[in-house]
Amino acid sequence: MTDVAEGSAAGVDESVVDARGHVPGESSMWFFVIGDLLIFAVYFVGYMYFRSQHQDLFLQSQARLNVDIGAVNTVMLLTSSLFVASGTAAARAGNSANALRAWAIAFAFGAAFPLLKLFEWIPEISAGLTPGKNLFFMYYFVMTGMHLCHVALGLVIMCFVIRNLKTSAQPKISLVETGATYWHMVDVLWLVLFALLYLMR
């Protein structure tokens, strides 16, 4: 379970569960992650259902999305997750300096996401493609909007991790792992969103 969540997102086959069955991070964060995935899953199912009811409308509207920015954002998040994973491994190995560097780079890539989003949304909204336009755009804005809030929260959590890596001699592993878990979840969600909203024909 942990392999799927972290491994596929980061593209790195990380064996997270060690011999003693240690679950990384706080267990309550896993509760949150699973629950969040379930909530988004309901949205995905709803989207699929309504798409099947209004196939033409959805296809036409989908064609007006900016797939290029969507793709770049995907790369941003994946790269960010990669650095989060390597930063977490470095923290576990006790190497604070490397960990800090990796997380800082991850933050930079992560922060690019909301910026690029603005470049995507503002032209769309100015062109009259608003949430109220039709059901597809409502789903699009609501889902990407909720995801964006999660990204913002993830960036805030990253700042706390970075601060901990910078100021303490010994990194607080549970905090680092919790932050990593959350960020990888955000990444997984985006992959599904991108596939559903932008790519699926």
Place this chain on the structure above:
Amino acid sequence: MNTRGQRILLWTAPPAVALFVLAYFAFPVFSPPLSPTLTPDQVAAFFRGNVTGILGVSILCNLIACSLVPLFAVTAVQMSRSATSSPVFTYAYIICVGVGTTAFILADYCWGMAAFRPDRDPQLTSLLNDMAWFFFVAPVGTIMVQNLCFALSVYLDQRPDPIFPRWVAHFNVATVAFLAPGAFSILYKSGPLAWNGPLSFTLRLTTFAVYITVMFWALLRAVNHQGDERVALA
């Protein structure tokens, strides 16, 4: 000495009350209280003919709307001194005060709005007037619960020297009974329960006036007896 802040706040209450009394007597809508049976045209005509009076009072009330809040705040402080296992009643009290005060302000806004543009469609003026009366007379729920919370905190006070004498709690419970009829004003357009009737209007306002007066003296006594005791943050 550390009760100076409380005493200052308490003594803002008498001038506040004086202003409320002034507002009451100067308000054309209350002299006599507008009947719910008036048609929209009659209501519109009334507002057209009393613009200055209504606007003047509604501006005054807009300004003094929260002027009794300090008295309620001191009540909350004294409530939190009581030896109950938690400040739950203090919290409920504070929230109720906030809600009740907001309802009063909304009533004031509606009357002000009606007088602001008296040439509005009479239906809309009548709507605003109805809404104002609803917000003024009917939301008794919060003040009832807030007084019950106060009474309970007195009854459950396990201090050897209670902060308030028992009769203050009994008095608060009695006010609950007298204020309750106001909620039924929504059901009637005439009779004692209508918003201009003796139960919903006169009894309610009289009860409230007596209540503020009694609480003021009870609070003064409690604050003066506080001595050096530090109050815990609620």
Place this chain on the structure above:
Amino acid sequence: MSGGVATVPRSGSEPAKSWRTNRKLDQWIAFWSVPFFFNLFGLVFVPLSWMMPPRSPSSPTPRIVDFMHSHNLLIACVILTLAYGLAPVSNACYLMQVKRMSVSPAFRYSMMVGAMTGAIVGMLFPMFCFGLGAFRPGYSTAVLTMLYDFGYLAFIGSLGCFCVMWMAFGLAIILDENNILPKWLGYYTIWQYVTELMAAPVWIVKSGPFAWNGLMTFWFAMILYVSWQFIVYFCIFKAIKNQPESEFA
């Protein structure tokens, strides 16, 4: 030390002498007012007035007018104006647990302000919107439709006041070092915040899954919200029960 539960009915009468033995009586009285209030709320909104489940924003006008004229709306108003003071008490139950946490008082003050604004814009005001049409039958359809819209939008679309409450409550639980309430509840409370975000579209569309009676914005949000309500009060029940008396000696 008694861990007994005092099921005192929520009235103004003085508790009998024998209840005095329970030191936590104030907390139990406040706590047990909550199921009473929620059940009353449910009865008033559903079988009495059929305000809930919400009617459609694109209901045909004659149906809107009929509904706004129904006498049961007035009765619902009366019951709620008498009882809605209990909403602050139900919020105070959260506050009294937050007070025990190691976090700054700013959390509970934020929750208090959110509770105050929420009670007005999310309960009292919309209640009166529905009562006005029934009070004076002569209003035009345009006015009645406006009141209908205002009532439902205020009930279902009041977002910010609850956003701050759930954010402050959730954060307080997560950051609390005294572990008064379980950490996973803190995360669940963050989802309460998310349900407010999910409800935002009700201000935009008048039909479909994102309208105020929609699958995504109402039904799904309600499932998350109602289950949270049950769970949080269950956790508070345990927290009150397990509170050592040394805490308030």
